[in-house]
Amino acid sequence: MSSPGAEPFKPAARGGSRLLRWVLVLIAAVVVLALALGLGLGLGLKHNSSSSSASSSADGSSSGSSGSDNGSQNVTNPGLQNFLLKDIRNDPPQVREYTLVVQEMMGAPDMVSRPMLVVNGTYPGPTLHANQNDRLIIHVINGLTDNATAIHWHGLYQNSTPFYDGTNGISQCGIPVNQSLTYNYTFGEFSGSTWYHAHYSTQYTDGVVGALIVNPSNATTNADGQAVTPPAPTPQIPAYDQEVVVIMQDWYHTPSPIVLAEFLSPEGVDGTQGDEPTPESGTLNGFGQFNGIGDYFNFTLAANTTYRFRLINSGSLANIRFSIDEHPLYLISADGVDIVPQWVAGVELSVAQRYDVIVRTNLTSGGTWWVRGEILDDMFAYSIPDQNLDQRGVLTYSVPFPNTTALDPGSADPGFPDIDDLDTSTLVPAQAIDAPNATYRYPVTVSFQETQDDQYLAFFNTTSWEPLDQECTMTLLQTPSFVQSFTSAPDGPTVYADSQLILTHNGIEVVDLLIDNLDEGDHPFHMHGHRPWIMGSGDGRYQGQALNQTNPMRRDTHLIPHYSWVALRFVTDNAGMWAFHCHISWHMSSGLLMQINNRPAMAATYGIPAVITQQCAADPSGGEARKRDGLKVRMGAPVRW
Numbered sequence: 001m002s003s004p005g006a007e008p009f010k011p012a013a014r015g016g017s018r019l020l021r022w023v024l025v026l027i028a029a030v031v032v033l034a035l036a037l038g039l040g041l042g043l044g045l046k047h048n049s050s051s052s053s054a055s056s057s058a059d060g061s062s063s064g065s066s067g068s069d070n071g072s073q074n075v076t077n078p079g080l081q082n083f084l085l086k087d088i089r090n091d092p093p094q095v096r097e098y099t100l101v102v103q104e105m106m107g108a109p110d111m112v113s114r115p116m117l118v119v120n121g122t123y124p125g126p127t128l129h130a131n132q133n134d135r136l137i138i139h140v141i142n143g144l145t146d147n148a149t150a151i152h153w154h155g156l157y158q159n160s161t162p163f164y165d166g167t168n169g170i171s172q173c174g175i176p177v178n179q180s181l182t183y184n185y186t187f188g189e190f191s192g193s194t195w196y197h198a199h200y201s202t203q204y205t206d207g208v209v210g211a212l213i214v215n216p217s218n219a220t221t222n223a224d225g226q227a228v229t230p231p232a233p234t235p236q237i238p239a240y241d242q243e244v245v246v247i248m249q250d251w252y253h254t255p256s257p258i259v260l261a262e263f264l265s266p267e268g269v270d271g272t273q274g275d276e277p278t279p280e281s282g283t284l285n286g287f288g289q290f291n292g293i294g295d296y297f298n299f300t301l302a303a304n305t306t307y308r309f310r311l312i313n314s315g316s317l318a319n320i321r322f323s324i325d326e327h328p329l330y331l332i333s334a335d336g337v338d339i340v341p342q343w344v345a346g347v348e349l350s351v352a353q354r355y356d357v358i359v360r361t362n363l364t365s366g367g368t369w370w371v372r373g374e375i376l377d378d379m380f381a382y383s384i385p386d387q388n389l390d391q392r393g394v395l396t397y398s399v400p401f402p403n404t405t406a407l408d409p410g411s412a413d414p415g416f417p418d419i420d421d422l423d424t425s426t427l428v429p430a431q432a433i434d435a436p437n438a439t440y441r442y443p444v445t446v447s448f449q450e451t452q453d454d455q456y457l458a459f460f461n462t463t464s465w466e467p468l469d470q471e472c473t474m475t476l477l478q479t480p481s482f483v484q485s486f487t488s489a490p491d492g493p494t495v496y497a498d499s500q501l502i503l504t505h506n507g508i509e510v511v512d513l514l515i516d517n518l519d520e521g522d523h524p525f526h527m528h529g530h531r532p533w534i535m536g537s538g539d540g541r542y543q544g545q546a547l548n549q550t551n552p553m554r555r556d557t558h559l560i561p562h563y564s565w566v567a568l569r570f571v572t573d574n575a576g577m578w579a580f581h582c583h584i585s586w587h588m589s590s591g592l593l594m595q596i597n598n599r600p601a602m603a604a605t606y607g608i609p610a611v612i613t614q615q616c617a618a619d620p621s622g623g624e625a626r627k628r629d630g631l632k633v634r635m636g637a638p639v640r641w
């Protein structure tokens with residue numbers, strides 16, 4: 001671990017920076033008010049900007065007119081206040097209630113207008129911010145015109161509430177149009193940076209994403225008044241003054257149902273079946289640049305302050321490299337797991353991964369710096385003209401010796417002489433937990449295969465997933481015969497209805513998934529309801545190599561490179577049906593999903609909210625339309641859902 005400069009991390013004195021912060025907030029409020037009055041509350045994204053400079057206003061929202069589209073139908077940027085978090089760490093345990101409306105609107109994050117699916121009219125959606133001992137009550141309203149939806153809370157355990165996991169085909173069948181579902185849960189042992197997103201076909205690719213930030217809590221009771229044990233302290237993690245969310249994703253100019261249909265067709269998106277759709281650009285806190293234009297998200301921060309940046313890749317395919325020019329990153333957390341900190345120049349986030357880094361605004365000259373969210377092309381099977389992978393935001397704080405020269409949009413990342421990017425093999429959890437001995441071990445293969453009817457589908461072993469019609473596996477658990485099919489049989493894998501690969505354990509077991517990725521592509525695998533240990537990995541197939549049980553890294557999303565193996569270990573103590581799937585949108589919708597069925601008899605006793613069963617019976621997306629997890633696509637001019 002290298003350390004630039006000898007100065008250890010200390011939070012800056014809070015008084016001075018707080019005054020500056022209030023001044024900035026006041027300025028931002030005046031700007032927002034002026035814009036709101038000027039535009040009649042129709043704050044729209046620019047569609048016709050020719051500016052390539054860092055021109056967005058202090059609150060992060062664009063100051064442009066709403067172009068040729070109906071302004072009231074346009075997606076807006078939620079502004080800096082959505083990403084620069086209030087300090088709620090000392091709030092008492094409480095119930096926090098939110099309403100999220102999923103809607104279809106026109107938007108242009110990178111100046112290219114297209115139909116989007118968004119939450120509460122903004123992209124990204126509102127940041128949900130809570131402490132570990134809080135209860136969240138979230139009313140999700142489906143304001144779409146044709147399609148059902150479901151919202152998943154990535155990385156949460158949903159202990160005793162597996163039916164609120166928000167996963168189409170497993171914990172629910174989707175919220176029908178004009179209906180709602182209230183998700184109601186606590187965090188248990190979870191804290192950290194994570195995100196929520198639609199878990200219904202490829203909907204999140206079109207914009208149904210937002211940050212979900214959970215602070216650890218030292219409270220000894222929870223929001224329900226129950227006694228809880230505070231998490232063990234992690235003294236390695238430095239104190240910080242304020243938190244900043246950075247949510248980044250690769251960005252497509254065509255609505256995902258159309259792209260998905262092309263991907264699954266014999267011709268593929270580019271003439272080769274199986275080539276993953278390549279994005280046109282990317283976004284960083286809702287802004288992207290394309291074809292030489294686009295707004296930059298402005299991180300207008302206070303000088304001499306210690307910030308915890310919470311980085312999220314909410315994308316669909318690409319890895320993203322994050323860095324800030326001239327500001328080294330002190331990496332402290334990965335997917336909500338505190339790690340032994342280390343200095344890095346940049347971090348690569350696979351789809352659905354998160355990293356937390358400490359950034360100090362302590363330079364004395366300059367004043368503006370590039371914040372980089374570079375879309376990496378290592379997953380791309382083909383290139384497209386005009387593609388812009390170089391996505392940026394701007395960091396600004398006041399310095400004694402400002403440089404008045406404008407930032408150069410063509411400048412390369414200057415890097416650091418003595419600091420490298422993160423090597424994920426060096427990640428070590430700060431709270432050491434040794435993995436217990438496995439009681440079951442299962443070889444699992446991952447592959448893409450062409451089927452007899454010319455579909456190119458993804459398989460776990462010999463099963464390619466698709467959601468069931470008018471039922472999901474959690475509603476099926478309310479059927480005694482379905483539960484008995486597991487409880488009366490030995491533990492292990494079964495296939496239900498040809499498409500549901502279900503790995504069942506009736507008791508609390510320690511399970512190894514020995515995964516061989518036989519595919520030429522990399523896959524970021526996500527296990528719902530668990531934080532598995534990464535016991536080992538390597539090239540080729542698993543052939544009995546020794547596994548590391550001593551404080552292995554544990555995280556909910558792990559990239560398995562092409563033609564390689566990984567061993568994941570988890571304990572089956574969280575009763576319920578849990579998805580284990582590739583988080584590349586196109587791959588999950590090709591069937592790369594299996595289910596982990598922990599203690600089905602216990603899970604059945606949790607019951608399931610009647611509304612979920614009723615919404616399944618409503619068959620929200622209509623029989624065949626839901627096959628292959630697809631969405632109804634309404635073709636017309638312009639192309640919309």
Ligand SMILES: [Cu+2]
Pocket residue numbers: 522523524582583584587588592
């Ligand atoms: Cu994949």
